[in-house]
Amino acid sequence: MHDEPEPGHGHEDHDHEHGSHLSDMELRVRALETILVEKRYVDPAALDAIIETYEVKVGPRNGAKVVAKAWVDPAYKARLLKDATAAIAELGFTGRQGEHMVAVENTDKVHNLVVCTLCSCYPWSVLGLPPVWYKSAPYRSRAVIDPRSVLADFGVQVSDDKEMRVWDSTAEIRYLVLPQRPAGTEHCNEEQLAALVTRDSMIGTGLAMSPGATP
């Protein structure tokens, strides 16, 4: 029964890059693009610019800068927790799927986890496009009913007495987790701190790395 890939996991496209043998989806989307370009509904150069934006320019390094600044600058952190949209815009990160931001802080007593059970809502302006697992049925179904087991899938243990706050992104509010600053980082500068902030730590499925650790 394992000849077929698991549905919904996003790895079905095994045919690509095998010489001239293109997958059904490759052919379908190429045909679609051909039609839309010929009808002059889309500009191919605009498509390239969109792809470059999300493949190269916008990604979780944006969010990491926000987190690192919040760790070193208490006034910035206060602004971030009060009005995340404005505080994130201070660093130049604005726009699509980040129009209305809320930052939620992890503490010794609270761990936050972000999900979108209904689709794939995700804070693009600070994290880029979501990973496949974030959009997958296992994550979307279980994050709200058994969040600690989801964290266990990521190898993250959160003690049973720590409050677990799950945020289901059902509207246009986008959530950014402010992870806890790791121990042993007292002498790190903002740039060094940003390197410790993983994408998953800003979703809540991970923690910020300790100095010297590898992702």
Added chain:
Amino acid sequence: MNGAHDMGGMMGFGPVIAEKNEPVFHAPWERRAMALTLAMAAAGGWSIDQSRAARESQHPARYLAQTYYQIWIAGLEKLMVERGLVTRDELAAGKVLQPAKTVPRILSADTVATTLARGGPTARVPTTPQRFQIGERVSARNMHPAGHTRLPRYVRGHVGVITDVHGVHVFPDSNATGGGERPQWLYTVRFGARELWGEGADKAATVSVDAWESYLEPEK
């Protein structure tokens, strides 16, 4: 609608499998699918609510069997066919068979950066008083609309607490179906895990959703 997309609390999908060093896209077609979806929303003039409604209104078995970009392409094709921008015959043939329609706007390469940086804010100026206050206990309505809604099934009929107010936002249930924006107050409502999932649930967990005012009523 009570579709396959409304997954909160479903079981049996197995573990969450995170890919190490995952690329942004897994195949060339995914790049084009993402970009076509964004660019055609400008040309077609449809809203994100209409896009979501198109994606989630597929047969549940089909929805669950597809990758997320496959779902996007299916939704995009549906929106275009409904408006006569392309036909099913053209999609099947892979070439133009009908003259193009006039579209409101074509996204040009030089406006991509500003368009994406602007995004599509959904906040609107309030014209009605705010009904609920922070700290107030509310019930999520037991409602099952056949059209698009953003109130997940797993909170319907349950009692939570208002923890935040986000002003007034475009109402997706209306906006997705051509009924206009009809903005409403938007609240964050926090539910205890045991309220949602019963006595066996995690006593130290809560789940918050963002809910428009008409999804809520005073605690019942």
